[in-house]
Amino acid sequence: MPEPPPSPAAHPAVDAHHHLWRPERGYAWLDDPELARIRRPFTPDDLCAEIAGAGVRHTVLVEGGRCHADEVPEFLGYAADTEPIAGVVAWADVADPDLPAILAGYRRLRGGELLVGVRAQVQGEPDPDYLDRPAVRRGLAAVADAGLVFDLVVRADQLPAAARAARALPELSFVLDHLGKPRIHAGAAGLVGWRDDLAALAANANVTAKLSGLVTEAGPDWTVAALRPFVAAAVDAFGASRLMFGSDWPVCLLVADYRGVRDGLVAALPPLSAAERDEIFAATAVRTYGLAV
Template sequence: MIIDAHQHFWDPARADYPWMAADELTPIRRAFGPADLAPLLKANGVDASILVQCRSALEETDEFLRIAHENPFVVGVVGWADLTDGALGETLDRLRASPGGGKLVGIRHQVHDEADPDWLLREDVQRGLTAVFARDLAYDFLVRARELPSAIASAQAFPQARFVLDHTAKPPIADGGSEVWADRIAALGACDNVWCKISGLATEAVWNDWDAERLFPFVAHAARCFGEDRLIFGSDWPVCLLAGSYGKIKNALEACLAKLGPQLRAKAFGVNATRAYRLAIAS
């Protein structure tokens, strides 16, 4: 089974997405839903997807679980819930009992938008993570290099928990890379309870001037840090459309992974996501 472990749905006419305000994001400032993605998955040989949160609102998590309930190809939801809420455990229990709640596999927050680079280490946030892991859910890190030290400390604080790093911590590909990013990714990869999504890389490059060869050094470094059992493919659709079509993104990442070996490629396109999120499907 081929799994796209990172995609989104949204409708700016119905909800507010503060991160979408920049002029350069105009091409994706429209509604995207299951009917838009399903034919792209079929055309590109992808069997299933994991739907990931876009805004800090429980209403979105509820909606995503309903979508997953109604669309079998959505095999998991990484939703949002307030980690600082003292009643988070009750909220998670309610979500899991709702239609589609069995597909709630993880929680995420836009940590890289917080002013405090150590937001993850706040006492109330760490308490919230405890509630997440008590329900056998994963936590997705949405961080850049600035927040990686707090991600590393969190992974070390919860050695039995499962963490997934989104977008390989958004390396500055357009600027040629960063030793700080590379070193901190290596330190996070040393935590064997963290998986890494090879997603969102094309939009960190120059949007109209990139190819698989330019992405490869960053994919290869992530592979060295996380190994073949903890690397995961994700399209980051429809954000990826800023840099290329769904097919172009998938083909480029497939080419990068194939250069690293057929076994690594096969695991990154399915079994690793199944294990990281404990998906209730045949692996």
Template sequence: MIVDAHHHLWDLSVRDQDWITDPPMGAIRRSFLEPDFIAAAPDVSASVLVQTVCVPEETPEFLAVAASSDVVAAVVGWTDLTSPAVGDALDALVDGAHGSWLRGIRHQVQSEPDPEWLCRKDVWNGLAAVGARGLVYELLTVPVQLPAARRTVAALPQVEFVVDHCSKPAIGSDLGEWAELIRSLAAHDNVTCKLSGLVTEADWKSWSVADLRPYFEVVLDAFGPERVMFGSDWPVCLLAASYTEWLGAAQELVSELSAGEQAEIFSGTARRVYGI
């Protein structure tokens, strides 16, 4: 049974998503609700619902979705890591309505202009507060931010980190520096990685599994199957592939692994990391 470790939901009648207003994002400029996800992913037995915008209201909404869902089994939410009151904000989420579904926190680090943002003292204090409450922290980074991510995971070994979308390598570019940084990040036992988001880093109209394979092989070699987990990044993946197409590509990428190793990537790792 498949665990989808990374998908989103949004309702444009509740809140705009300003990151999908440009014309190239038109294919996903509509609401995507839980029934839409269930219809798109009939083979998924459990999922992790991940934040989309940096506003405090979204996380309680997602926790309520998880509490009423037969599929959504964990939530990765948002809070302001730089706030002096970050601990209180986290406690309010964990102790509040449906707080038992909260398993992680994420921030759109990829949008921060400072490549060293993760290494700020206030951010480290916020990350320590996340870890102290038994929550994971998801690293939504681009390759130029990986050096800061590496220093951060080394400085905070008590925090469990998850790399989203393999840190968004430019598919088709030289593997060199990205691959080296991914391997250095994986050297820390407190880091796992999501096999997600690769199709939208490739050519949306003409990508192939062969295009993705070198990047997958770097991640697999660096982390091993027990620290890699499948995520759809639905509905963002729809810019380049249907849910079924991306799932099929991921299954092809892992097809030469043993049944046990495939089970780790498609279920075991996510169940351990998110307590599913």
């Protein structure tokens, strides 16, 4: 893949989506034999080494599918002790009736001021309409009341329900992770349906999206050309001011290294102004998550 041109930015670059984990803590999904490459601890020191060579200054640490509240103090502690980690998106059961008290408890933890959002593993729910459930809607309202962002980690078939939730809760800021996991590996067939559903979600002004996880959805033989139509659809739907770069490291290591992910996105973007690139690679994340950088 040819070396793309650098992306000029007025702000130091921000990675709005990465993970840290210790598999022995109970990340059952990492037991899949195909994930052996990333079935090892990834620490704040590992993160700092990766971003140093990619021009990234700040990051957002996102829960990684362990789905247990006892990791929240750990992650907030990482953020308190690691200068580049400017915010944490923690796990929470959005259908838990005690969610308001749980979120207040998170805030009281060391590093609690760096809690910027929560997410639930909605992609693991078989029901494509999970976000329509009354208990879930009440939980989303509690997230808004707490002044936090809700990250949407959803499958492509869950995008319509996400759009309905965003329309019903205009006071809540939603962030779509991984563009809703389109079937990039399927080429043009992967655009069918997904592109319209993405546009319907983007019609809600309280939704932003991450250009993250795309190389993984494209597969081990990914190319910049394969990414381009999906990235273009996102730019058309959201505009640069509602898009942000996320590495999805270390999941990305299944198909690409950290620098390769960032450079691949730079090359896949349509022609943009320097100000628009600054939005995607820094300003949108700072504004959406309220990062103190």
